[in-house]
Amino acid sequence: MSKKEWPLWEIFIRSKAGLNHKHVGSLRAADAEMAVENGRDVYTRRSEGISIWAVESKDVYASDPTEADSLFEPSDSKVYRHPTFYDVPDGISHM
Amino acid sequence: MKDINISELERKFQEKIDKDIKIEPKDWMPDDYRQTLIRQISQHAHSEIVGMLPEGNWITRAPNLRRKAVLLAKVQDEAGHGLYLYSSVETLGANREETIDDLHSGKAKYSSIFNYPTVSWADMGAIGWLVDGAAIMNQVPLCRCSYGPYARAMVRVCKEESFHQRQGFEIMAQLAKGTPVQKEMAQDALNRFWWPSLMMFGPNDAESKHTAQSVKWKIKRHTNDELRQMFVDATVPQAELIGLTIPDKDLKFNEETGHYESGAINWDEFWEVVKGNGPCNKDRVDTRRKAKEDGMWVVEAANAYAEKRNRRKSA
Numbered sequence: 001m002s003k004k005e006w007p008l009w010e011i012f013i014r015s016k017a018g019l020n021h022k023h024v025g026s027l028r029a030a031d032a033e034m035a036v037e038n039g040r041d042v043y044t045r046r047s048e049g050i051s052i053w054a055v056e057s058k059d060v061y062a063s064d065p066t067e068a069d070s071l072f073e074p075s076d077s078k079v080y081r082h083p084t085f086y087d088v089p090d091g092i093s094h095m
Numbered sequence: 096m097k098d099i100n101i102s103e104l105e106r107k108f109q110e111k112i113d114k115d116i117k118i119e120p121k122d123w124m125p126d127d128y129r130q131t132l133i134r135q136i137s138q139h140a141h142s143e144i145v146g147m148l149p150e151g152n153w154i155t156r157a158p159n160l161r162r163k164a165v166l167l168a169k170v171q172d173e174a175g176h177g178l179y180l181y182s183s184v185e186t187l188g189a190n191r192e193e194t195i196d197d198l199h200s201g202k203a204k205y206s207s208i209f210n211y212p213t214v215s216w217a218d219m220g221a222i223g224w225l226v227d228g229a230a231i232m233n234q235v236p237l238c239r240c241s242y243g244p245y246a247r248a249m250v251r252v253c254k255e256e257s258f259h260q261r262q263g264f265e266i267m268a269q270l271a272k273g274t275p276v277q278k279e280m281a282q283d284a285l286n287r288f289w290w291p292s293l294m295m296f297g298p299n300d301a302e303s304k305h306t307a308q309s310v311k312w313k314i315k316r317h318t319n320d321e322l323r324q325m326f327v328d329a330t331v332p333q334a335e336l337i338g339l340t341i342p343d344k345d346l347k348f349n350e351e352t353g354h355y356e357s358g359a360i361n362w363d364e365f366w367e368v369v370k371g372n373g374p375c376n377k378d379r380v381d382t383r384r385k386a387k388e389d390g391m392w393v394v395e396a397a398n399a400y401a402e403k404r405n406r407r408k409s410a
Contacts, residue, residue, distance in 0.1 A: 004398060005191075005192055005394075006394065006397065006398070008185065025179055025182045025183070025244075025247075025248070026182045026185065026186075027178060027182060028191065030394075030397035030398050030400065030401040031397075031401035031404060031405070034397060034401070041175070042175050042178050042179070045168075045171070045175060045255075046255070062121065064121070065119070065123075066123070
């Protein structure tokens with residue numbers, strides 16, 4: 001019989017209809033079904049959720065924090081993407 | 096990147112800490128910071144798990160169904176808290192099962208309070224009120240800890256912990272206004288748990304070798320003595336309100352400082368319990384070790400079942 005440890009799963013919870021799933025933490029489980037069951041017991045003991053996603057941690061590909069500056073630079077340098085960049089003449093109350 | 100030396104990385108790291116920017120798992124961190132957190136979070140996790148044992152002792156003997164349901168829910172929460180913490184210690188690259196094996200081999204510590212026996216029902220009251228009360232004092236500042244996953248786990252824990260303290264205080268308050276025998280039970284539990292609860296905050300600041308560095312790294316926000324003082328100030332009036340007496344003949348209120356002053360703590364007892372010579376140390380660790388060994392077949396059976404299910408899916 002295998003002595004291998006249960007894999008690690010990342011757990012995401014949708015707290016109510018209309019909201020997105022949000023990462024809450026991780027847990028160990030033998031397979032995806034068990035990860036959902038354990039996620040219920042570990043992360044929703046007080047009605048915190050109506051839906052659970054379980055993703056095996058090894059399948060998460062993440063950006064590198066040391067490259068965050070260059071990765072996100074394009075969005076920092078484009079102030080014209082924000083409405084506050086534009087002049088709106090007096091007399092226009094809603095736009 | 097390759098030209099950046101360690102001291103430059105450390106300077107940048109401390110700069111982030113000073114600006115209250117959280118450290119996340121993949122960020123660079125000094126090795127000592129990582130090791131300090133692995134030690135602290137895993138010992139915190141072990142405390143939650145071992146902490147189920149003294150209370151589990153009374154689930155089948157709770158005086159009524161309401162108390163039993165509450166105690167069951169509380170013990171289940173403690174298991175959950177242990178799991179949040181093992182999950183955050185794994186983000187630091189530590190292996191969950193290895194940290195658990197360190198507990199079982201005696202290498203890792205857990206809170207010394209759980210090495211005291213629970214001999215009467217009133218101890219369930221004293222533990223909820225005092226032990227969870229002290230734990231809350233410790234844990235609330237940890238919600239602002241510099242390490243993101245630990246801080247987030249603490250937010251969840253603290254939300255759940257406040258019911259733990261209230262249910263304990265309710266048990267004590269009820270016993271204290273009951274028959275003389277019941278009141279005596281409550282007082283006896285307070286007598287036995289008061290000093291060990293004060294010891295939960297750890298050695299005096301002058302003796303605490305990790306405090307200064309942990310404060311600088313914002314792992315700790317208050318020193319042991321500051322937290323202990325906050326606990327005493329909060330708890331003494333609660334005891335008075337329900338007519339119980341704090342077992343400290345030197346305890347007095349200082350009008351000038353607005354704080355209570357406690358008598359001397361018996362640190363010899365504290366160190367004996369930490370070293371493994373408390374009333375229940377051996378029993379607690381043996382019970383945990385046996386639970387893992389006896390439960391291994393469940394781990395293996397679940398693996399076998401998962402493999403079978405996978406084979407069916409791919410067939």
